[in-house]
Amino acid sequence: MNGLTDAEPEGLSQEDYATLCGFLRDRTGLSFTEAKRYFVDRRIAARMQAVGATGLRAYLNLLRFQASGEELQRLVNLMTVNETYFFREKYQFDCLVNSVLDELVRGRPKGSRLRIWSAGCATGEEPYSIAIMLLENWRRVDDYEIELLASDIDSAVLERAREGIYDERALQGLPAHLRAKYFQPLRGAAEAGGPRWRIVEDLRESVDFSLVNIADPQQVRAFRGIDVIFCRNLLIYFDDLGRREAASMFYDALAPGGFVCLGHSESMSRMSSLFVPRRFPDAILYQKPADGGGA
Amino acid sequence: MGLVKKRAAPELAPAAPDSRRDPLASLEDADAAVRRDGAHALGHVALPGAEAALARRLQTEGDAGVREAILTALARIATPDAAAALVPFLDREDAALRNAALESLQQMPAEVAAPALLPLLDHADADLRIFAVQGLGSITHSGRADWLARVMERDADVNVCLAAVEALAEAGSPEALSSLETLARRFPGNAFVAFAVDAARSSFQGR
Incomplete structure (x- = not known):
């Protein structure tokens, strides 16, 4: 124009x-x-x-x-603000592998599917962190088919997430042995503004990224039967009613008994009464009642 | 097994929604997911009669997710009719429904919520008056302090008065100081009133 x-x-x-x-x-x-x-x-x-x-x-x-x-x-x-890094608020990932997943698979046959959704994944650090935590710390990881979904409203950051290229700042919280195992240094990157690493292809192929506006029910409709939703530090950009609607969307997306994990400063009880707070040794998560909450 | 590769993952999710479906009719569908979608759609598309239809469904709805979708839809519609449709639910035995209805009123613009809540300040049921005080206390409106001051000066029930003190104290409302003193004189032997008034007085005076 x-x-x-x-x-x-x-x-x-x-x-x-x-x-x-x-x-x-x-x-x-x-x-x-x-x-x-x-x-x-x-x-x-x-x-x-x-x-x-x-x-x-x-x-x-x-x-x-x-x-x-x-x-x-x-x-x-x-x-949108997309500032994040690997293993941010790691205690919540510890909670996932130490408590939540074992509870979710109780009574489920080996080989059944688990779905984890990183909503508001920005440049991908969160879903890739989850993948690494699962592979490294959940002893039953090979017993189940684990589907990692990740979404964001920002198409540019999703492109970067799919590329999986990170600088030193994003990787600072990652132990050296994990960096060596899951990342490859990019050649020639030092000249272009500091060293950078690319997450290995195997992990890049394990996270399904998609462009989703969680305020739009038509777009969220594709997410059903989810076992755990990570939605950390995203709803702080919503107003009260928007947060309440988002909580309602998550409720619909979750399987009965599924969990929502919010950022450390966020509380589901201030957004919605649909969920039950669950205190685990590592963190507090919010659970959709196993009976679906019907009266 | 382990992490599923993207290409191997089966397609997520049910079929696309039927955009031709009438959201009003969807509210009566046997499938809770369809009712939820209908409620959500009504919150975002202005349809005549939506408020009444949502309220009617809410009367009998047993699914928690659908109830929440109806309550958020009414909050999103935010017309005087939507506010009025929520008021009867403040009287329900079901505490979760009662609280969620109040929350929806609080999430409406003040100029819509206030006219629906103000008449409740004169209701015979003290519990409903407390709800009205809580609702009015949380909205941003130029009349807010006056309404709550009047409650402290006139309401016969001490619990209703204390709800008004609490609402005023949260926002810090020095203009209500004289009404606070009136309340202390109205219930001279009530230790909790004395405590609450003292705490609010300190809060108003910035101590």
Whole structure:
């Protein structure tokens, strides 16, 4: 498109800002308060300039009606924060391999399937960490078929997750022997901004990444019969009602008796009463009642 | 076995939803998943009569997931009719349903929730008045402190008054200080009132 906008970061009126945030909340679940104004304004102005929108109304029309949804995806990619690293909040992975999985497979025949979903996986550190934890620390890993699903609303980070290339910062929490076992140094990477490693092909092939907006039930519909959902530090970007709706989606996605694992600062009891908190030695998780919660 | 390779994983999931399905009719489907989808759709697409249909289904719904989907849909619709449809559930024996209905009201814009909750401040049932106080206490509205101050000054039930003190104390509302003193005088022999008033007074005065 031609014709650059005259919109400046401070060009959004309070009303425009509210309209835009309302639109983003409805479409993506992401909630931006007045406190995030600077963050949002800068990104909107950049995108409006990039597409040559002549004002917010024109830009909103593009977001709403563009058949490909490409611009909305670009904006979402700019609005999400994807800072993470391997083995972040490791005690929750310890809980998975020390307690949760054994409980889930009790009574299940060998060879049956377990489904673990990393929702809001960003650049892939979380699902790959889960894979490594399972292979290294769950003694029954070979008795079951374990399906690792990972999703994010940001298409750019998913590409990076599929590539599986990480720098020193992302790997800092990983013991040296695991780095040696599951990562390969990239040749020539040192010249391009520091050393980097690629996760081995076997692990890359074991995580199924997909583009999913968890605020959209049509997209979440594909996730059913899940045994454990990791959704850490994602719902903090949602408002109260958005969190409640997301919790409801997770409830639908889980198999009876399945678990949700939230970030350390998040509490399911402030989002939904559908789940039962379960205290394990390593962490607290939230469980869908085994009877499905029917009255 | 172990980690399943992507290519070997069977397709996840059920068939795509039937977009032609009428969400109002879906609420009465025998399949809970269809009812959930219907409720969720009604929360995002304005359909006449949705509020009444959701409330009607909620009366008899036994599946916890569908109930939650209905309650979040009503919160998302957030019309005066949606707020009014939730009020009767504040009176239910089922505590989980009661609390979830109140939560839905609290998640509506204040200008929608307040008109539905205010009449309950005059209800004969003290429990319902407490719910109204909790609901009004959690919303952002210019009338909030006045409503709660009036409760402290006039409500005959000490527990309703204490709910108002708690709601005011949480937000720190110095303009309600005189009503707080009135409450202390209304229940002079009640040690818990004295304690709560003292704590709120300190909170209002920033101590």
